Amino acid sequence: MITLITNIKELLQVRETSISKVSGAEMAILPTIKNAFLILKDNLIEDFGSMDNLPAIKAEKTIDATGRIVLPSWCDSHTHIVYAGNREQEFVDRINGFTYEEIANRGGGILNSAKKLNETSEEEIYEQSKVRLEEVMHLGTGAVEIKSGYGLTVDGELKMLRVIKKLAENYPIAIKATFLGAHAFPIHFKENKQGYIDEIITKMLPEIAQNKLADYIDVFCETGYFSVEETEKIMEAGIQFGLKPKIHVNQFNSIGGIQSGIKFKALSVDHLEIMNPEDIEALKDTETMPVALPSCSYFLSIPYTPAREIIKAGLPLALATDFNPGSTPSGNMNFVVATACIKMKMTPEEAINAATINGAYAMGLSETHGSITKGKKANLILTKPISSYYQIPYAFGSNLIESVFLEGQVLN
Ligand code: NIG
Ligand code: FE
Numbered sequence: 001m002i003t004l005i006t007n008i009k010e011l012l013q014v015r016e017t018s019i020s021k022v023s024g025a026e027m028a029i030l031p032t033i034k035n036a037f038l039i040l041k042d043n044l045i046e047d048f049g050s051m052d053n054l055p056a057i058k059a060e061k062t063i064d065a066t067g068r069i070v071l072p073s074w075c076d077s078h079t080h081i082v083y084a085g086n087r088e089q090e091f092v093d094r095i096n097g098f099t100y101e102e103i104a105n106r107g108g109g110i111l112n113s114a115k116k117l118n119e120t121s122e123e124e125i126y127e128q129s130k131v132r133l134e135e136v137m138h139l140g141t142g143a144v145e146i147k148s149g150y151g152l153t154v155d156g157e158l159k160m161l162r163v164i165k166k167l168a169e170n171y172p173i174a175i176k177a178t179f180l181g182a183h184a185f186p187i188h189f190k191e192n193k194q195g196y197i198d199e200i201i202t203k204m205l206p207e208i209a210q211n212k213l214a215d216y217i218d219v220f221c222e223t224g225y226f227s228v229e230e231t232e233k234i235m236e237a238g239i240q241f242g243l244k245p246k247i248h249v250n251q252f253n254s255i256g257g258i259q260s261g262i263k264f265k266a267l268s269v270d271h272l273e274i275m276n277p278e279d280i281e282a283l284k285d286t287e288t289m290p291v292a293l294p295s296c297s298y299f300l301s302i303p304y305t306p307a308r309e310i311i312k313a314g315l316p317l318a319l320a321t322d323f324n325p326g327s328t329p330s331g332n333m334n335f336v337v338a339t340a341c342i343k344m345k346m347t348p349e350e351a352i353n354a355a356t357i358n359g360a361y362a363m364g365l366s367e368t369h370g371s372i373t374k375g376k377k378a379n380l381i382l383t384k385p386i387s388s389y390y391q392i393p394y395a396f397g398s399n400l401i402e403s404v405f406l407e408g409q410v411l412n
Pocket of ligand 1: 109110113220248251296322324325326327328
């Protein structure tokens with residue numbers, strides 16, 4: 001089936017040849033074609049160019065995109081979309097003066113979500129999670145990474161990963177699964193941390209690997225959660241089971257997690273709200289993608305990732321939502337792009353690169369997602385009539401999306 005989109009006001013993120021990521025000064029450049037056409041064949045991008053060179057083809061479906069912009073769908077490389085219930089009470093507690101840390105220390109936070117998850121059936125978790133997945137698809141996300149990490153028991157973690165697998169089977173969106181058993185220490189292992197790490201390494205990992213339930217391994221490397229040493233042990237074990245690391249580091253403290261991630265060739269290091277110059281230096285000349293999660297900074301009122309310093313150092317940067325019940329109950333990549341511009345002083349070009357091609361890299365999908373390139377997935381956002389792509393971050397609260405294409409099909 002051939003779909004032809006004509007008269008596109010501006011086609012964004014056009015890359016003739018497939019690139020894996022953009023770094024430093026290159027991030028300021030967003031290649032576009034004005035007055036463009038785009039041809040989709042089945043689920044793939046077949047061709048694109050200027051309307052002046054529109055080939056004579058017979059299309060089953062033609063869409064006139066006059067006044068509208070087309071861009072590749074968002075690539076959200078860091079989410080915790082699968083969870084049970086919510087934590088709105090903790091949200092109000094924080095308004096009333098408690099900190100995220102204080103709430104976690106009294107058994108709230110991740111442990112609160114773990115309790116709810118273990119009390120909820122797999123079917124019910126699936127039902128709750130699919131609502132969130134459908135919501136983000138309509139907000140223009142065409143590829144997403146989803147983590148476990150609210151089970152913290154063998155059964156709970158496997159249950160979460162099976163839900164992620166089922167979502168991947170049932171929806172036309174690329175989904176990568178990450179095992180985050182090392183998200184927090186469960187209460188009954190509080191005095192026996194090694195016991196829980198053994199549980200992760202000897203019980204969870206073998207089952208996950210055998211059933212091919214995860215692509216990546218994650219650890220929350222942070223004061224009060226997993227130390228650098230513990231993080232390294234878990235990454236090492238994950239690698240032995242074929243899982244590449246993608247880790248949570250530097251959210252509240254800089255304790256050496258970035259250097260550990262690099263040592264174990266992590267695909268990405270995520271959060272990075274607290275960065276010292278050595279952390280930035282360590283990332284140079286590595287294959288590890290720094291990932292910022294500005295909606296988390298917004299929701300928790302914590303510092304934003306220093307994007308300008310990271311980009312000035314010549315590094316790449318990706319943007320993701322961190323959609324989860326505690327620190328970021330939002331999966332809106334449009335808001336992420338806007339917040340990156342407004343609060344992190346990224347330019348619209350940098351933010352769009354970070355939320356498309358660099359996001360795809362951070363989940364191992366840049367060969368198929370993240371740009372308008374022949375042969376890549378026909379995953380697109382078609383905007384409403386807008387003056388320019390600056391509107392995407394500028395009109396930060398508005399939904400500018402007219403339709404979303406996933407695998408060449410318009411999402412209803
Ligand atoms: O990425 N930082 C660790 N994990 C999640 C939040 C966990 C939670 O509060 O449920 C995050 O922010
Ligand atoms: Fe996270």
